[in-house]
Amino acid sequence: MLARTLEIARTLIGFPSVSDRSNLDLIEWVSGYLHGVGVQAQILPDVTGRKANLFASLGPPRPGGIILSGHTDVVPVAGQAWAQDPFSAHLDHGRLYGRGSSDMKGFIAVVLAMAPELMASARQSFHLALSYDEEVGAMGAKHLAPFISQAQLEPAGCIVGEPTSMELVIGHKGRHEINCCVHGKVAHSSLPSEGVNAIDYAARVQMQLQQVAKRLAKGPLDGGFDVPYTTVQVCRVNGGVAGNVIPGQCSFDFEIRYLPGCDAEQLLVQIKDDANQAMHGEMNDRSAGASIEFSHTLHTPGLDERGNQAFAQWIRQASSMAHGRQRVAYSTEAGLFQAEGIPTIVCGPGSIKQAHKANEYVDLAQLEACERFLRRLARCESLPPLPARGEQ
Structure with missing residues (x-):
């Protein structure tokens, strides 16, 4: 089976499905492959027609089926020092290298290679x-998860195959991404009193965020997470036009990765209020048009282990998993499936430590472990428990 998995993985990695490009070639290839093994896939395009879910x-289909979920896009390779072409997979010392090998085309390859075997299961039902x-x-998942819910398939649960080293993840943080744009006033750099330096004020907002992050690091704490507190950090900054011009605008992106139970929305409100109270009046005294604006760019909900326990316990028993359940700081699509009332866990081949890096790889032993994992689920005599009404 591993040889088939590797053949499919090589093909999938060969599609440069970076998020800013279309994924249709990959989706159409998967659809064709599934058709060849007797499966009719539904291609669900977005409004632009350039992207699609499958x-x-x-x-x-039987009530109580298991959804096997994966994403087809990968992060960019620009600026990374790859030893070989990142979109031409190669084997070396028991590892498969290539962009997406770990995150998460390796998992998709395993599922596709095993599709005939999963279809032959006498007890379980699987959906890709x-x-x-x-x-x-x-x-994509923000449309796909509701589609599955509305299809009335009554799934017992969902496995998101993000790289967890084949350990069972039952909870993860949610993530907000916010853009802060500081509007100042342009002036010649020799006349600082004539301008409002947007970079200076953006730096002050960032200093406030550092203080928020330090406070959150003290608690509340949840020792079940690898990073046991809510984090706030600046990830990208853009500002200034020349070395002799007082910048009239500076923008930066920051994120909040929050623990279950943290009111991240209220935290964001407090961040906005603190920044405006500290600086808005001072800025307006120098220029009536100066301001600090915050815009919410994206939100990925967390995965709350409450409501997942019965499905997670069945997964452990059916697969004979020896690893304990864990919670992680990174985010996945799992919270979106859970929000639709589908118990969800995260478990897949590869390590998150290899994701998004140059020379990304997945150990072949991890792909084999994923094959064994799915095979045991398919052969398990007991059915996964159906979620109780209102359990989520």
Whole structure:
């Protein structure tokens, strides 16, 4: 089976499905492959027609089926020092290298290679759900998860195959991404009193965010997470036009990765209020048009382990998993499926430490472990528990 998985993985990695490009070639290839093994896939395009989700039932749908979820997009390779072409997969010392090998085309390859075996399961029912643009806000899954819910398939649960080293993840943080744009006043740099330096004020807002981050690091704490507190950090800054011009605008993006139970919306309100109270009046005294604006660019909900326990316990028993359940700081599409009332866990081959980096790879042993994992689920005599009404 591994040889088939590797063949498919090589093909998938060969599609340069970076989030700013179309994924249609990849989706159409998967649809054609599934048709060849007797599966009719549904291609679900976005409003532009350049991107698409895919949904397919592997065999006759039965109540209580399991969704196998993966995203088809990958992060860019620009500026990374790859030893070889990142979109031409290669094997070396028991590892498969290439962009997306770990995050998360390796998992998709395993599912596709095993599709005939999963279809032959006498007890379990499986569905394949592939999305677009997970890396830029889980845009595809925001349409795919409701589509599955409205299809009335009554799934027992969903497995999101993000790289977890084949450990069972039952909870993860949510993530907000926010843009802050500081509007100042342009002036010649020799006349600082004539301008309002947008970079200076943006830096002051960032200093406030550092203080918020330090406060949050003290608690509330949840020791079940690898990073046990809510985090705030600036990720990108843009401002200034020349070395002798007082900048009239500076913008930056920051994120909030929040623990379950954290009121991230209220935290954002407080951040906005603190910035405006500290600086808005001072800026307006120098220029009536000066301002600080915040805009919410994306939100990926967290995965709350409450409501997932029964499905997670069945996964452990059916697959004979020896690893304990864990919670992680990164975010996935799992919270979107959970929001539709579908118990969801995260489990897939590869390590998150390899994701998004040059020379990304997945160990072949991880792909084999994923094959064994799915095979055990398919052969399990017991059915996964159906979620109780209102459990989520």
